[in-house]
Amino acid sequence: MSETWTLLKLLRWTTDYFAEKGVDNPRLDAELLLAYVLKLDRVGLYLNFDRPLIDEELDAIRPLVKRRGQREPLQYLIGKSEFWSLVFEVTPAVLIPRADTEILVEEALARAGGEGKLLDVGTGSGAIAVSLATELPGWQVTGLDISAAALAVAGGNAEKNGVAGRVRFLQGDLAELPRQQYDLIVSNPPYIAQAEWDSLMPEVRCFEPKQALLAGNDGLDCYQKLADQAPSCLKSGGWLLVEIGYQQAAAVQRIFAAAGLGELFVRDDYAGQPRVVGGCYKK
Ligand SMILES: C[S@@+](CC[C@H](N)C(=O)[O-])C[C@H]1O[C@@H](n2cnc3c(N)ncnc32)[C@H](O)[C@@H]1O
Numbered sequence: 001m002s003e004t005w006t007l008l009k010l011l012r013w014t015t016d017y018f019a020e021k022g023v024d025n026p027r028l029d030a031e032l033l034l035a036y037v038l039k040l041d042r043v044g045l046y047l048n049f050d051r052p053l054i055d056e057e058l059d060a061i062r063p064l065v066k067r068r069g070q071r072e073p074l075q076y077l078i079g080k081s082e083f084w085s086l087v088f089e090v091t092p093a094v095l096i097p098r099a100d101t102e103i104l105v106e107e108a109l110a111r112a113g114g115e116g117k118l119l120d121v122g123t124g125s126g127a128i129a130v131s132l133a134t135e136l137p138g139w140q141v142t143g144l145d146i147s148a149a150a151l152a153v154a155g156g157n158a159e160k161n162g163v164a165g166r167v168r169f170l171q172g173d174l175a176e177l178p179r180q181q182y183d184l185i186v187s188n189p190p191y192i193a194q195a196e197w198d199s200l201m202p203e204v205r206c207f208e209p210k211q212a213l214l215a216g217n218d219g220l221d222c223y224q225k226l227a228d229q230a231p232s233c234l235k236s237g238g239w240l241l242v243e244i245g246y247q248q249a250a251a252v253q254r255i256f257a258a259a260g261l262g263e264l265f266v267r268d269d270y271a272g273q274p275r276v277v278g279g280c281y282k283k
Contacts, residue, residue, distance in 0.1 A: 005053045007034065007038070007048050010053060011034055011045075014026075014065050018069060021068075029074050030065075033078070036078045071202035072206075076091070076096070076207060081125075083101070084102055084105055084131035086130065088161075089153055093149035094209070095209065095213070097125055100269045101188050104186055107241050107267055109135055111184060111239050112139065116138075117142075117180065118141050118142070118182060118183065120142070120143045120187065121144050121174050122144070122145055122146075122212070123145045124150050124154065125150070126143055126155070129167050130158050130167060141166060142170060143168070143169045146172065146174070147171075147209070147212075151171055177226075177233045181238075185226070185230070185240045187222070187243070189223070190212055191243075191244060191248060193218050218251075223252045227256050227279075230260075234281040240278065241277075242278070243275060246275070252277045257279075262280055262282060264277065
């Protein structure tokens with residue numbers, strides 16, 4: 001007779017397996033993965049702990065558990081991620097949106113009046129552009145990315161979140177921003193230095209798009225390119241706001257100051273690490 005796997009037994013086995021493989025939060029990931037395959041929410045999972053799983057369910061779960069054990073990110077396995085309390089589709093073509101990036105959204109909202117024009121550079125999944133569009137009905141929002149595959153995901157996310165009519169997506173290189181006069185330019189650009197690559201977690205290093213992460217020898221290439229273009233792309237009084245790596249605040253402020261941006265500020269994330277640098281352009 002074959003062994004009976006109840007939901008709780010499988011959850012415990014999967015949690016131990018993930019822990020052995022070095023997965024952060026093994027119990028949470030096991031719950032989210034099983035809930036996804038069984039089409040339950042987490043409460044539903046708890047209410048069904050004693051339910052024996054049928055072979056079809058076990059067959060569907062096994063390969064996903066194996067892939068997570070190989071450190072493939074949970075979000076790619078289940079195809080979605082939450083950001084700004086919205087649901088975003090994610091594929092391996094886009095960076096998985098991080099909670100820390102919500103700080104950049106907060107800082108943009110703090111500077112946005114009733115209407116204006118906003119550019120999100122390196123939009124990826126569209127997390128920043130779509131979130132801001134849901135909050136700023138009077139604004140024209142543009143998301144720019146070099147990756148056509150990422151832009152296809154971003155377009156779907158604008159649609160799913162009800163703002164497709166108000167966000168335009170453009171393929172292009174951040175070294176040549178559209179020559180428009182924006183009130184706000186926001187960006188979470190690639191900012192990992194080449195030397196840091198080997199120290200990244202396997203989830204990031206082996207599965208997220210390299211193009212979304214790496215930015216030259218010191219990780220500062222994109223900040224320099226964005227700052228250089230600020231005077232030709234921002235209205236007087238407009239802001240350039242960027243997410244940064246926690247050791248980059250001083251260097252990014254120097255780059256912004258040299259490009260003529262003023263009123264420089266640094267905003268920490270909720271872990272107390274510098275996370276956003278901003279500067280204002282005045283003609
Ligand atoms: C760190 S990810 C940010 C994605 C998304 N904005 C977020 O916060 O989750 C950086 C994005 O910049 C894009 N990118 C990389 N190099 C670029 C370039 N030269 N021009 C435009 N976009 C670029 C990548 O394709 C990627 O989507």
